[in-house]
Amino acid sequence: MKKYLIAGLGNIGEEYRHTRHNIGFQVLDLLAGEAGFSFEPDRLGEVGQFRLKGRSVLCLKPATYMNRSGKAVKYWLDKEKIPLEHLLVVTDDLNLPFGTLRLKTRGSDGGHNGLRDIQQVLGTTEYSRFRFGIGAEYQKGQQVDYVLGNWNETEQETLPERLRRSCELIRSFVLAGPGLTMNTFNGT
Numbered sequence: 001m002k003k004y005l006i007a008g009l010g011n012i013g014e015e016y017r018h019t020r021h022n023i024g025f026q027v028l029d030l031l032a033g034e035a036g037f038s039f040e041p042d043r044l045g046e047v048g049q050f051r052l053k054g055r056s057v058l059c060l061k062p063a064t065y066m067n068r069s070g071k072a073v074k075y076w077l078d079k080e081k082i083p084l085e086h087l088l089v090v091t092d093d094l095n096l097p098f099g100t101l102r103l104k105t106r107g108s109d110g111g112h113n114g115l116r117d118i119q120q121v122l123g124t125t126e127y128s129r130f131r132f133g134i135g136a137e138y139q140k141g142q143q144v145d146y147v148l149g150n151w152n153e154t155e156q157e158t159l160p161e162r163l164r165r166s167c168e169l170i171r172s173f174v175l176a177g178p179g180l181t182m183n184t185f186n187g188t
Contacts, residue, residue, distance in 0.1 A: 001054060001055065001056050002054070002055045002056070002086065003055070003056045003057075003058065003080055003081070003082045003086060004055060004056070004057045004058065004082065004086040004087075004088070004173075004174050005058050005059075005060060005073070005076055005077055005080065005082045005086065005087050005088070006028065006031075006057060006058070006059045006060070006088050006090065006170055007024070007059075007060045007061075007062065007069070007072070007073050007076075007087065007088070007089045007090065007118075008023075008024030008025050008026075008027055008028035008059065008060070008061050008090040008091075009024035009025075009062065009066055009069050009089060009090065009091045009092075009114040009115075010022035010023070010024045010025035010026075010061060010062075010066065011065050011066050012061075012063050012065065016148065018150050018151065019147070019148050019149060019150055020092055020134040020146065020147050020148075020149060020150075020151065021066065021092055021134075021147040021148055022092075023090070023091070023092045023132045023134065024061070024089075024090040024091050024092070024132075025061050026159075026163060027090050027132065027163055027166045027167065027170070028048075028059050028061055028090065030163045030164065030166075030167055031059065031167045031170060032048050032050075032059065034167055035050040035052075035057075036050065037049060037050045037059075039059070039061060041063075043075060043076075043079075044062060044063060044064055044071060044072035044075050044076075045060050045061050045062040045063040045064070045072045045076075046060070046061045046063065047059065047060050047061075047076070052171060052174050052175065053175060055174055055175070057174055058076065058080055058082070060072060060073070060076050066113055066114040067113040067114065067117055068117055069089075069114040069117050069118055070117040070118040070119075070120060070121025070122065071117075071121060073087070073089070073118050073121070073122070074121050074122060077122075084122070084124070084126065084127055085127075085128075087127045087128060088103075088128045088129070088130055088170065088173050089114075089115065089118060089127065089128070089129045089130065090129075090130045090132065090166070090170070091112060091114055091115060091129060091130070091131060091132070092112075092131070092132055092133075092134045092147065093110065093112070093131035093132060093133050093134065094111075094134060094135070094136045094143070094146075094147065095110060095133075095136070096131060096132075096133025096134075096135075097133050097135050098133055098134060098135040098137075098155055098158070099132075099133055099155075099158055099159075099162040100132075100133035100187065100188075101130070101131075101132060101133070101162075101165060101166060101169055101185050101186065101187075101188055102130070102131045102133070102186050102187065103128060103129070103130050103131075103169065103173065103178060103181055103182045103185060103186060104128065104129055104131070104182075105126070105127075105128050105178045105182075106125050106126045106127070107125060107129070108125065109125075110131075115129060128173065128178055130166070130169060130170070130173070132162070132166060134147065165185070165188065168185070169181060169185045172184060172185065
């Protein structure tokens with residue numbers, strides 16, 4: 001059976017729950033609701049699992065905080081013997097307008113500390129990442145407050161549909177692969 005690891009990046013703790021930086025956790029929480037599984041505390045994070053047309057999908061919310069996500073991702077890849085091409089990291093992206101979805105199979109960390117740590121720990125940039133655009137509507141020097149801030153009212157209205165679309169992207173990645181998924185979802 002083919003195995004996949006979907007790692008949603010975020011920070012643990014109630015104070016971060018609905019922040020822009022925690023979109024990876026938010027996407028996986030909705031996916032869990034749609035697929036009918038729950039997350040349980042385990043080594044280096046919370047994990048949940050479901051099957052999708054003969055494939056096993058392990059979902060991970062690292063408990064190592066954003067900037068140390070690599071340790072948890074590597075642990076679960078190794079433990080479950082999941083090939084690197086079946087890893088998908090879900091994260092926020094300041095460089096994309098709010099709600100824009102973009103899947104890439106390789107690339108730089110784009111200044112994202114979570115991706116930078118994963119890249120350093122895995123020793124490669126050759127892994128898939130799903131970037132969810134959070135926009136960059138902040139004043140100079142206010143980036144940290146923005147990414148760790150809650151969604152504004154307009155964003156909150158659109159967020160449920162964008163989260164559902166994100167779950168569709170993840171299912172497509174598992175079932176159809178990255179190429180078709182990029183053609184279907186990138187920029188939508």
